[in-house]
Amino acid sequence: MPASSVVDAAAKGVKLDRHGGAAVLLRRASGANKHLVSASSHLLFRATVLATLALVVLFTLHYPSLISHSFHLSSSSSRRSSHRSLLGSSSSSTSYRGATWAREIRRSAAPRRDGGLSVLVTGAAGFVGFHCSLALAARGDGVVGLDNFNAYYDPSLKRARQRLLATRGVPVLDADINDAALLARLFAAWPFTHVLHLAAQAGVRHAMRAPQAYVASNVAGLVSVFEAAARRADPQPAVVWASSSSVYGLNTDAPFSEDHRTDRPASLYAATKKAGEAIAHAYNHIYGLSVTGLRFFTVYGPWGRPDMAYFAFARAVVAGDPVTLFADARRDFTYIDDVVRGCLGALDTAGKSTGSGSSGKKKKKKSGPAPLRVYNLGNTSPVPVARMVAVLEELLGRKANKRVVAMPANGDVPFTHANVTHAARDFGYRPTTSLEVGLRHFVEWFVRYYKIDNANAASTTTTSAAGKPRSKRKSTAMSAAS
Numbered sequence: 001m002p003a004s005s006v007v008d009a010a011a012k013g014v015k016l017d018r019h020g021g022a023a024v025l026l027r028r029a030s031g032a033n034k035h036l037v038s039a040s041s042h043l044l045f046r047a048t049v050l051a052t053l054a055l056v057v058l059f060t061l062h063y064p065s066l067i068s069h070s071f072h073l074s075s076s077s078s079r080r081s082s083h084r085s086l087l088g089s090s091s092s093s094t095s096y097r098g099a100t101w102a103r104e105i106r107r108s109a110a111p112r113r114d115g116g117l118s119v120l121v122t123g124a125a126g127f128v129g130f131h132c133s134l135a136l137a138a139r140g141d142g143v144v145g146l147d148n149f150n151a152y153y154d155p156s157l158k159r160a161r162q163r164l165l166a167t168r169g170v171p172v173l174d175a176d177i178n179d180a181a182l183l184a185r186l187f188a189a190w191p192f193t194h195v196l197h198l199a200a201q202a203g204v205r206h207a208m209r210a211p212q213a214y215v216a217s218n219v220a221g222l223v224s225v226f227e228a229a230a231r232r233a234d235p236q237p238a239v240v241w242a243s244s245s246s247v248y249g250l251n252t253d254a255p256f257s258e259d260h261r262t263d264r265p266a267s268l269y270a271a272t273k274k275a276g277e278a279i280a281h282a283y284n285h286i287y288g289l290s291v292t293g294l295r296f297f298t299v300y301g302p303w304g305r306p307d308m309a310y311f312a313f314a315r316a317v318v319a320g321d322p323v324t325l326f327a328d329a330r331r332d333f334t335y336i337d338d339v340v341r342g343c344l345g346a347l348d349t350a351g352k353s354t355g356s357g358s359s360g361k362k363k364k365k366k367s368g369p370a371p372l373r374v375y376n377l378g379n380t381s382p383v384p385v386a387r388m389v390a391v392l393e394e395l396l397g398r399k400a401n402k403r404v405v406a407m408p409a410n411g412d413v414p415f416t417h418a419n420v421t422h423a424a425r426d427f428g429y430r431p432t433t434s435l436e437v438g439l440r441h442f443v444e445w446f447v448r449y450y451k452i453d454n455a456n457a458a459s460t461t462t463t464s465a466a467g468k469p470r471s472k473r474k475s476t477a478m479s480a481a482s
Ligand SMILES: NC(=O)c1ccc[n+]([C@@H]2O[C@H](COP(=O)([O-])OP(=O)(O)OC[C@H]3O[C@@H](n4cnc5c(N)ncnc54)[C@H](O)[C@@H]3O)[C@@H](O)[C@H]2O)c1
Pocket: 122, 123, 124, 125, 126, 127, 128, 129, 146, 147, 148, 149, 150, 158, 175, 176, 177, 178, 197, 198, 199, 200, 201, 202, 216, 217, 221, 242, 243, 244, 245, 295, 296, 297, 298, 299, 300, 305, 481, 482
């Protein structure tokens, strides 16, 4: 199956929600989801409850965490989560152990097509991880997700993504990538062929407020994931992970190519991604780990990140809050479906890990050294941020209250522009979505998800208070560089 139809299928999955009536997810969240759950899920639920009860009786002393876990399952009626599997409903990764758990992991991780991949997706409740997990599951790959649901942005959005993924057979474990024991149990439960590592602390300006979060997730967490993958044998999985266009830092040679210098990061976020690329080199060199780094360029779209400029601007426009633009800033805005195609292409073409370093004698002569790759995934056409705001104004039918200021030296870079020649050559990456089309998809989702009335009507002069997305009354600066 070509990557494009795979992603189309995933996009249709999301469209189902767009056209299947307003705010499908919100209704799910409020408990009207019984009708949406298949009969087989009910059977699974009954079997799960029986198994859980049996385990409670048998292993009370040995597995205290499982007891609290099953209590959680049966007591969380307010969240109507009782139909969900053991995998997605725990609030503590310490519950993720035992034979029942391992069986559930295997059920989700097993591919449902010949030659299918088996992918562990970190950051699966995040924006890109959610879409990639949907696309992988849609084409029959086995997927298990993992996310720590941190509150960097509204965790209820991450939970909504988790619930939607659960309906497609993809569990998202509530766990931190720094939990080495859990990663080891996951790899012991199932021989994942690939890791799509997208968990990270994102956002360039937030790094000034919470620098250690970037070190914990983007450096220590990355090492934890590489360790787990490198130490696993037969198969040693291939890792595809998210670097960032921000590694190009203060470069001015456009478009940015992979061989351009990356030693002038403008933020701690960029510095941790640059560090990650060096760490990737070491794991490839020492352990023969197949590693592919993807430098994303300002990804946007439905189910996106509320901290990013396009999303924050949309909220501000609807709420009538001021919008602060950085003068002359341009971004190579890249639509999520294009990025998903790139991620799946990178997974499909990732060479095998070899289990030993490129200089070791144990190296298998036939396979050669394990691949170490890095690719830009951008749109190849930078757009002024002011233009992005104009498109949003058009789509939302409201004028933004704009304030244009000079860009401060606090993390953002003046412009980004990808050269994607290598990704096109190696896995046919070809971005096809213009900002106008992509933002239309985003706004369609945005007004539905937040139940915003009267949007997209040129005559609209007021928006009902009830329709406003929750918004802090402060100006919204752009945050588009991550
Ligand atoms: N969206 C973009 O424009 C963009 C651009 C460049 C790079 N990236 C990178 O792509 C990846 C995905 O980004 P996104 O936009 O989906 O961001 P996101 O914040 O929506 O997703 C990241 C997810 O990882 C989770 N996470 C963070 N730290 C974790 C930890 N220690 N353990 C477990 N889970 C953890 C978060 O809860 C979140 O759900 C990130 O690595 C990001 O740095 C994104």
